[in-house]
Amino acid sequence: MQSIKQSSKPANSFTLLPTFSLLLSASLWGLIWYPLRLLEEAGLSGLWSTLFIYLGTLPVLLYLLHGRYHEFRQAPWLLLGLALASGWCNVSFVLAVLDGNIVRVLLLFYLSPFWATLIGWWFLGEHIHRSSLLVLAVAMVGAIIMLWHVEMGLPFPESTADWLALSSGFSFAISNAFVRKAHHISIQTRTSTGWLGVLLIVLVLLFIFTPTLGEAAGLTMLAALLIGLFGITIMTLTVVYGVTHMPLHRSAIILLFEIIVGAVSSQLLTNEVISVQEWFGGALVMLAAFLSAKKQAE
Secondary structure, eight states: OOOOOOOOOOGGGOOHHHHHHHHHHHHHHHHTHHHHHHHHHTTOOHHHHHHHHHHTTHHHHHHHHTTOTTHHHHSHHHHHHHHHHHHHHHHHHHHHHHHSOHHHHHHHHTTHHHHHHHHHHHHSOOOOOHHHHHHHHHHHHHHHHHHEETTTTEEOOOSHHHHHHHHHHHHHHHHHHHHHHTTTSOHHHHHHHHHHHHHHHHHHHHHHHOOOOTTOOHHHHHHHHHIIIIIIHHHHHHHHHHHTSSOHHHHHHHTTHHHHHHHHHHHHHOOOOOOHHHHHHHHHHHHHHHHHHHHHHO
16 A cells, blocks of 8 residues: 655546546555455465565665655654554555455454544644534444444454554554654655555564465565566555545545445455344445545635
8 A cells, every 4th residue: 555645636637538547556455465365375475475565666766866855854753753663554455355255354444434433633733623524423433333243242353464454544544644754755655654654574584483484486476576566566556646646535436346346346356244233334434434535625
């Protein structure tokens, strides 16, 4: 997942191409779980898959950073924060979709507007308006409904995948805050910093947990590299293009299409089941994301 700061384009810059660009990105993010699971079945675990995928982005990363290395000296701590937040966001998302229910993971991830409101108040000094409190309340109620366990009597994540999805959405909100704070840094450098952060986080986790590479064939590793070179690059640059060519609230609403793609694809390609309770809670989470996007238009 990539955080992008919107440029100062006029609100009437809404055209078909940016819409298609965002729909393409949302569709690819909603489908990314499938090749990740195929890589795992071929012997490449989540951490190793993430490493090879983001190593595949290095040619594009180096191209984006060409002539911009000096920007790291302008805001080193902000960019480090962005790297760590974006890195964990992507790594935890990969691990969550490998081990958890796809739709549930996506819905828990999209609690990010809830976190964004709190982080914006604490980190950016933004005032929490009544509309923001409404978003917080709707998102919280949706999360409680999704996570409620009758046997436990508490709204608590039921699995590691739930925790990973929640932390991914939280990290996404943090990375957005760093992106906004580092507005004087070019989009190219901020995008590259996010990718570098993924490599940093996954290398640290590989060092700590030392999972074996397994029996993954060279062809599997090559496939992961190509997913990074083409897949992650396209998914990122289409978001960059879309959000910089239309009002931010519109792009945020369009990107919710990721949940629809994830839901449809998981129903077609897996035996995963979402309960009525989870759908209802998830609908409230989506409503909160929609209200958050509409609030940005005001």
